[in-house]
Amino acid sequence: MSLPRIAVDAMGGDEGVRVMVSGAALARRRHEQFKFLLVGDEKRIKAALDNHPNMRGSSEILHCDDVVGSDERPTQALRRAKTTSMGLAIDAVKRGDAGAAVSSGNTGALMAMSKLSLRTLPGIDRPALAALLPTLGDHDMIMLDLGANTDCDARNLVQFAIMGAAYSRIVTGQALPRVRLLNIGTEDIKGTDVLQDAAAKLRSATGLTMQFEGFVEADKISRGDVDVVVTDGFSGNIALKAVEGAARFVGDLLKRSFMSSLRSKIGFLISRPATDLLRHHLDPNNHNGAVFLGLNGVVVKSHGSANAVGVANAVAVAARLLEDNLTQRISTDLAELGEERLRETYPSGAAK
């Protein structure tokens, strides 16, 4: 089976064209079947392609002049959906001209454009941004939402749980991923009414393709005993960034400690393979590629500061979701849950 090509917004991200094209080329060196639609300034894309002969014959350029600014309001960017590299990459997915879109641009704009163009799956009110995070266990865990929806109601959180579980089944191969809601305590009485409500719905629902195991606190998400952590976009973004910042902080402290004496410096040089392993494990580029779940199509958000390795990983995430047909899986899970049960789980009148 040939994989549909991947539309790459070549203009987004802090580094722009060069990193995006290098990332795509790197992904293609690892997976020769990858094909690309590179969207953006043709002249600059062509210049970047000069360094990557392996992209010849496997990539096409879709020219446009316009770019979404990194600080631009999503509502403003939406008006230029038909002219910007981000908008055209998403549009290619809609038209079936590409299977997935990858962008390192403005997250809010990417979300707004994707939602407007691709629409949400039946049974999903709002898409959510999901990322893979490293754990002490055998595989990564998935956290969502990471910033697409600042405010969420219980119905949103239940849908996020279903989508996250579908994604986790692809990543972990487990039939019933272990799902928890992020909260400030694990006791039943902890947290907001929305969390209480979502937990009650998930506990009482039948036919879910997951094990719902209640609440999890933010200090326990990386232990490897939870596969999907569900939260609203504000808390999820805070948690994700706090984890990233703390990991960097500890790394910096470690560096300082190692440099604090000659003895430690020598020890550092000897144990270099160990610290290199740690660095590799924690490098955000090696976990790059957050996914907008719940759309009629695959859209992957690459970190704005990702390097070529990071972009290549984001491309690989998109390819994997195409291969394993994530969109279809979510639809099936929702259908499995059944119209009847769905209505029990969240009567449409009860939604905010």
Next chain:
Amino acid sequence: MSLPRIAVDAMGGDEGVRVMVSGAALARRRHEQFKFLLVGDEKRIKAALDNHPNMRGSSEILHCDDVVGSDERPTQALRRAKTTSMGLAIDAVKRGDAGAAVSSGNTGALMAMSKLSLRTLPGIDRPALAALLPTLGDHDMIMLDLGANTDCDARNLVQFAIMGAAYSRIVTGQALPRVRLLNIGTEDIKGTDVLQDAAAKLRSATGLTMQFEGFVEADKISRGDVDVVVTDGFSGNIALKAVEGAARFVGDLLKRSFMSSLRSKIGFLISRPATDLLRHHLDPNNHNGAVFLGLNGVVVKSHGSANAVGVANAVAVAARLLEDNLTQRISTDLAELGEERLRETYPSGAAK
């Protein structure tokens, strides 16, 4: 000047009496002027005191049979404020029988009891839980609220900023601590209406004893360029625990990496002083002692799982706040802001 004695809820925490009494004794070995009122089961406290001759003559026992459960609902615990060790420790502060209270018990109950018994300072609607966190800079930073208030409005956040700045002045000695609001982006358009509103109020206010510098993302709180991070209790709790969990996660990974080969093991042994330094820097016991700010009295929350070193640090925090008269400082700052300006900053009718 003699320091008022400190009331210790000897029954709270995972380990109970022994750790609380050992912690108080350890604090007293460092600061001989400390005096204690130990509240709880007299027989068990006496047994624990047998190991600490330095506590003789410097501690009195206030006996009670009742203890607040760690999973107990605050509303339920409140009814037993007059009979529990937690309630009686706070009551001692109210009666002037102790200068501060320290407890490792149920945070929600401690908050509810403290608020009911001690009442908030004039100009403060709700107390907030604040903790010191390590940074790469010269001194710790302060984050608040960490879980006392799940929902906050802009007016609450402005008050938290004022209280956090007062605390930071004690810790850092800076006249105008740098204050930021925790958000999911630093651009003006990011975040909830509440955050937008709080930022606008802090930007336009005059007479504040702080430099308000806008928003900060959760990955940048430990870099040492912000002294006070202000947030609602839900996000603050998530951020704090995410940081704690990530630090532990990296530590575990590091251990694994070092054990992955003989060469790394040797390197580890040689650089042991460096990793010990790191461990010491990151041990939560060395940063133990969160403070309820905004009350007529000092109440310090020690972590439920703190060891004797942790409890001793929580006691030292209480002593320092008594010495430096935090409560008075917050009142002065509020008065400094002035009734007029206070009303401009948040007209009382505008509060939720």
